[in-house]
Amino acid sequence: MKKFVVEMSLFVVVQFVIGLLIVVNYPTNDNGYYAAAKDKHVRLASTASPRLVLVGGSNLAFGLKSGVLQDKLGINVVNMALHARLGLPFMLNEITGQLGRGDVVLISLEYEQFGQVKSGNYVMRALQHRPESINFIELGDMKELADSMHLFLGSIARKSFYNLVGRDTAPHKPYTRDSFNQYGDVVCHYKMDRDVDRRFEMHALLVNERSARRIIKQLNEFKSICESKGASVFFAYPSVLNEYYFRFKPEIELIDNLMSAECDIPRITGPEESIFNENYFYDSIYHLNLSGIDKRTNILVEKLDVIKNYELVMSQ
Amino acid sequence: MALWNACLCRGKTIKATIQRNSHNQNMTFTTITFFLFLLLVFTVHWRLKTRLGQNLTLLISSYLFYSWWDYRFCVLMLVSSVVDYCVGRLLAGSTNVHRRKCLLLVSIITNIGVLGFFKYYNFFIENLASLTNAMGLEVNLRTLSIILPVGISFYTFQTLAYTIDIYRNKIKPERSIIDYLTFISFFPQLVAGPIERSKNLLPQFKVHREFSYDQGKLGSKMILWGAFKKMVIADNLAIVVDRTYGSVSDCSGGLLVLATVFFAFQIYCDFSGYSDIAIGTAKLFRINLMQNFNFPYFSKNISEFWRRWHISLSTWFRDYVYIPLGGSHKGKFRQCVNVLATFMISGFWHGASWNFVLWGLVNGVAVIPVILLEGKKRRTNPAMPPGEEGIFPSLSYVFKVAVTMSIICFSWIFFRAADISESFAIISRIAGGIADWKSISIFGHTLAGQSKYISLCVLLIAAEWLTRSQNNPFLCLKVPRIVRLAMYSAIVWIIVVFGAISSGQFIYFQF
Numbered sequence: 001m002k003k004f005v006v007e008m009s010l011f012v013v014v015q016f017v018i019g020l021l022i023v024v025n026y027p028t029n030d031n032g033y034y035a036a037a038k039d040k041h042v043r044l045a046s047t048a049s050p051r052l053v054l055v056g057g058s059n060l061a062f063g064l065k066s067g068v069l070q071d072k073l074g075i076n077v078v079n080m081a082l083h084a085r086l087g088l089p090f091m092l093n094e095i096t097g098q099l100g101r102g103d104v105v106l107i108s109l110e111y112e113q114f115g116q117v118k119s120g121n122y123v124m125r126a127l128q129h130r131p132e133s134i135n136f137i138e139l140g141d142m143k144e145l146a147d148s149m150h151l152f153l154g155s156i157a158r159k160s161f162y163n164l165v166g167r168d169t170a171p172h173k174p175y176t177r178d179s180f181n182q183y184g185d186v187v188c189h190y191k192m193d194r195d196v197d198r199r200f201e202m203h204a205l206l207v208n209e210r211s212a213r214r215i216i217k218q219l220n221e222f223k224s225i226c227e228s229k230g231a232s233v234f235f236a237y238p239s240v241l242n243e244y245y246f247r248f249k250p251e252i253e254l255i256d257n258l259m260s261a262e263c264d265i266p267r268i269t270g271p272e273e274s275i276f277n278e279n280y281f282y283d284s285i286y287h288l289n290l291s292g293i294d295k296r297t298n299i300l301v302e303k304l305d306v307i308k309n310y311e312l313v314m315s316q
Numbered sequence: 317m318a319l320w321n322a323c324l325c326r327g328k329t330i331k332a333t334i335q336r337n338s339h340n341q342n343m344t345f346t347t348i349t350f351f352l353f354l355l356l357v358f359t360v361h362w363r364l365k366t367r368l369g370q371n372l373t374l375l376i377s378s379y380l381f382y383s384w385w386d387y388r389f390c391v392l393m394l395v396s397s398v399v400d401y402c403v404g405r406l407l408a409g410s411t412n413v414h415r416r417k418c419l420l421l422v423s424i425i426t427n428i429g430v431l432g433f434f435k436y437y438n439f440f441i442e443n444l445a446s447l448t449n450a451m452g453l454e455v456n457l458r459t460l461s462i463i464l465p466v467g468i469s470f471y472t473f474q475t476l477a478y479t480i481d482i483y484r485n486k487i488k489p490e491r492s493i494i495d496y497l498t499f500i501s502f503f504p505q506l507v508a509g510p511i512e513r514s515k516n517l518l519p520q521f522k523v524h525r526e527f528s529y530d531q532g533k534l535g536s537k538m539i540l541w542g543a544f545k546k547m548v549i550a551d552n553l554a555i556v557v558d559r560t561y562g563s564v565s566d567c568s569g570g571l572l573v574l575a576t577v578f579f580a581f582q583i584y585c586d587f588s589g590y591s592d593i594a595i596g597t598a599k600l601f602r603i604n605l606m607q608n609f610n611f612p613y614f615s616k617n618i619s620e621f622w623r624r625w626h627i628s629l630s631t632w633f634r635d636y637v638y639i640p641l642g643g644s645h646k647g648k649f650r651q652c653v654n655v656l657a658t659f660m661i662s663g664f665w666h667g668a669s670w671n672f673v674l675w676g677l678v679n680g681v682a683v684i685p686v687i688l689l690e691g692k693k694r695r696t697n698p699a700m701p702p703g704e705e706g707i708f709p710s711l712s713y714v715f716k717v718a719v720t721m722s723i724i725c726f727s728w729i730f731f732r733a734a735d736i737s738e739s740f741a742i743i744s745r746i747a748g749g750i751a752d753w754k755s756i757s758i759f760g761h762t763l764a765g766q767s768k769y770i771s772l773c774v775l776l777i778a779a780e781w782l783t784r785s786q787n788n789p790f791l792c793l794k795v796p797r798i799v800r801l802a803m804y805s806a807i808v809w810i811i812v813v814f815g816a817i818s819s820g821q822f823i824y825f826q827f
Contacts, residue, residue: 001362001527001529003529004527004529004532004533008536011801011804011805014801014805015805015808015809018805018809019812022809143384146347146348146349147342147343147344147347147349148347149347149348149349150346150347150348150816151816151817151818153348153812153816154812154813154815154816154817155816157809157812157813157816158813158814158816161813199563199566201559201562201563202562202563203562204562210463
């Protein structure tokens with residue numbers, strides 16, 4: 001027993017040393033996509049209420065012009081959206097502590113978020129650039145974080161190894177921190193062409209009643225918090241490729257039906273209003289190009305303007 | 317690459333896995349959480365000097381391991397185990413034939429009932445609804461949102477075999493409930509086998525275990541080789557397979573052929589990798605689990621393949637389905653019917669979907685000619701390494717292996733496709749590709765484009781062929797100790813750098 005334990009311990013120590021030697025070569029780069037969270041949090045903290053805070057995955061980061069919304073609606077805009085895989089609780093916790101009276105929160109979740117797709121690996125990438133975001137992780141999600149630790153360490157080792165052998169490990173635009181503008185929108189791809197020969201990848205939409213209800217419950221809880229802070233909250237469906245919508249129409253209808261029946265947050269757009277053809281997309285079924293961004297921004301301006309006028313009338 | 321698509325690719329194993337499991341992230345064998353858990357259990361287990369203490373440690377840790385998925389699953393396993401424990405005790409105390417039959421029935425109904433509800437309820441309801449609709453009847457049947465408890469098919473079969481063996485007077489019932497519960501829930505083999513027989517596993521919990529250096533070393537080597545197969549080969553091949561099978565209409569026949577061959581290697585490395593880790597982990601506690609794979613892809617015919625693939629399940633079906641049906645003792649025709657029935661039930665065991673039944677049927681049909689031709693000839697002993705002696709195989713052997721592999725790959729299409737219609741769509745695209753000469757040149761380009769993944773398959777074939785006399789390539793290393801350690805380190809880092817890309821779900825966890 002002793003011999004086995006000593007040999008195994010020595011082996012583990014050797015691997016640890018090798019690991020350290022590899023990680024020394026880890027290319028530190030503060031221009032990664034997730035590093036944009038730093039700028040987004042600075043803007044959120046420095047912008048006074050009332051504000052329009054955008055919450056969601058990359059459909060929002062690649063999905064509108066916050067500057068236009070700000071000008072047309074006359075309210076400061078902070079786009080907090082980064083990546084769907086960070087998960088709804090993390091995204092909501094990011095802003096909950098900062099909300100003030102008069103704030104308007106607009107949530108737009110990718111349809112996959114109503115399923116079981118979040119991954120601790122992505123949260124850890126966010127923590128790598130902004131360690132203080134650990135406060136946004138719920139206790140119940142710590143288990144998932146631990147179970148995906150190997151993926152994160154694997155990505156660190158992989159990058160370090162590639163750096164060691166001279167392979168390019170720098171992040172590429174538009175997936176960099178400097179691809180975002182001051183509001184938190186990705187703008188760098190406006191002039192980048194789409195590879196028209198490459199079809200958009202479409203994976204199965206794995207959603208069921210149970211998983212969708214879990215998300216709706218979280219949304220309802222968030223609405224109560226917003227009300228207690230004097231903020232209002234709305235939901236908008238993501239703009240999505242028409243082909244995807246028709247392929248997964250039953251699943252999307254299931255989500256919409258449950259949202260109609262059980263979600264307390266008013267929805268400003270329906271799923272069908274958010275279907276665009278492929279000419280409006282950049283590199284995925286959720287990421288819009290400039291034409292798509294203009295189109296979606298106009299839709300949102302119109303919808304939010306109606307709400308703003310209604311609320312003004314109500315307050316008088 | 318699009319951010320969203322990229323993350324979906326990385327996180328995915330096969331479609332159904334995510335659909336049927338409640339969480340796609342868990343303490344599977346390839347996670348750091350499992351490594352830490354194993355370290356803790358290993359330490360506590362060997363610190364304890366009594367058999368009861370050791371078994372209690374394994375029992376508690378097994379239930380903890382299972383509750384990591386969902387604590388509610390533990391209740392189900394406990395109920396199933398306790399029912400069979402009681403049935404076993406009552407069976408031993410009874411000589412009344414009618415009473416014994418009733419007791420066995422209680423065990424079968426409980427186990428198959430639980431399995432049937434969780435795994436097959438929606439399948440039956442959906443098919444019943446289709447049938448009644450086709451007959452013009454309006455029946456309001458509701459499907460339920462049911463989570464399939466991970467590993468339920470495996471432990472149900474293990475516990476069922478226990479009561480059947482007692483009923484057949486092959487074994488004596490276990491008196492200690494602690495030992496019995498440990499036997500059912502033993503964590504290395506709980507979620508995907510090997511499906512152990514009480515005759516092999518239970519006696520190992522009845523003796524005080526002393527640590528064995530050789531077993532520990534062997535176990536560690538098996539874990540390392542299993543992790544390599546799973547993380548480096550299976551998970552990398554899964555990227556191509558998932559992408560291709562996820563967009564069948566966009567893929568050429570050639571790419572579909574290649575993806576199907578890749579899937580054959582993926583599922584082998586995934587499941588045999590899992591089995592190696594399970595067997596290796598058990599060895600760390602000085603428990604010997606049965607061998608589950610013995611180089612199945614080197615089989616000369618399909619019948620031999622099934623004696624080398626998922627051995628614990630194949631022998632289960634042989635002993636508890638095929639032989640009770642009459643086996644080969646009631647004439648050739650009846651034997652063929654029994655073979656077909658057994659394979660179809662085995663297919664249905666894999667998943668509540670018609671494509672799994674068809675997969676079983678295809679294999680059954682392929683086995684029948686072999687049975688008829690084999691007659692009373694001596695079969696290849698599945699415990700022996702496959703193939704002939706020497707490095708280079710004969711041409712006739714290579715031909716037979718290639719034919720067997722082709723049939724197996726054909727059957728994997730039904731296993732991997734989302735449903736029957738997709739299976740036939742794939743087959744028709746492949747057939748169209750073969751008939752068209754232009755497609756063959758495209759296939760050449762496809763091969764060149766996938767050279768990285770082809771290399772992985774070739775590497776595996778070479779490693780397994782050259783070391784087939786042992787069950788683990790590391791056991792054949794006849795080099796100085798320092799070189800050996802350097803090689804193990806290299807394997808560890810190859811796994812970390814090139815293998816840590818998926819959440820660690822194993823394909824067979826869904827069954």
